[in-house]
Amino acid sequence: xxxxxxxxxxxxxxxxxxxxxxxxxxxxxxxxxxxxxxxxxxxxxxxxxxxxxxxxxxxxxxxxxxxxxxxxxxxxxxxxxxxxxxxxxxxxxxxxxxxxxxxxxxxxxxxxxxxxxxxxxxxxxxxxxxxxxxxx
Numbered sequence: 140x141x142x143x144x145x146x147x148x149x150x151x152x153x154x155x156x157x158x159x160x161x162x163x164x165x166x167x168x169x170x171x172x173x174x175x176x177x178x179x180x181x182x183x184x185x186x187x188x189x190x191x192x193x194x195x196x197x198x199x200x201x202x203x204x205x206x207x208x209x210x211x212x213x214x215x216x217x218x219x220x221x222x223x224x225x226x227x228x229x230x231x232x233x234x235x236x237x238x239x240x241x242x243x244x245x246x247x248x249x250x251x252x253x254x255x256x257x258x259x260x261x262x263x264x265x266x267x268x269x270x271x272x273x274x275x
Contacts, residue, residue, distance in 0.1 A: 203266055204228045207258070214257050219250065223272070231268035233258065236275035243274050 156164065156172055164170040193199070207228065212220045222242040226234045237243040246254070251270060258267045 200266075203262060207233065207262060207267070210261065214261060215254060216250075219246065219254075226275075228267070231266070233267050233270045235270060235272050237272055238275075240274050243272055246272055 156170070160170075160172050164172065204227070208225050211225050215223075219242075222239070223235050223237045223246060226236045228234070235246075237246060251272075255267070255270050258270075
C-alpha cells in the first residue's frame with residue numbers, strides 16, 4: 140500500500156533523538172525511547188531523602204539518649220557513678236542499674252531528686268521526666 144505522501148509524526152515536546160537512538164530505533168524496527176524514558180526510575184538526591192529517613196528513625200531522640208549515657212559520669216558524683224549506670228530511656232523514664240541494694244537505698248532516699256534535677260537541667264524535662272532505679 141503506497142501512500143501518496145509520507146506520514147510525519149506530530150511535533151512533540153520530546154527532544155530530538157540523537158544518532159545512537161536513531162540507529163537503535165532503525166535496528167529494532169521501533170522507537171522505544173519514549174517508553175524507556177517513561178520507565179526510568181525517578182531518582183532523588185540523598186539530601187532530599189535523608190531528612191525524612193532521619194525523622195522516621197527518630198535519630199535526634201536516640202542521639203540524646205546515647206548522650207545521657209556519655210554525660211552521666213560527668214554530671215553525677217564519681218562515687219555514685221561507680222555504683223550506678225544508666226541502661227536506657229523509654230517514654231521519658233531513665234532506667235538506672237545500681238550494683239547493690241545498699242546503694243539503691245542511698246540513691247532513692249537522698250539523691251534521686253538531685254540526680255533528676257541535674258539531668259533535666261542538661262537534657263530537658265521532655266527527654267527525662269522520671270528515673271527508675273533497679274538492682275542489677
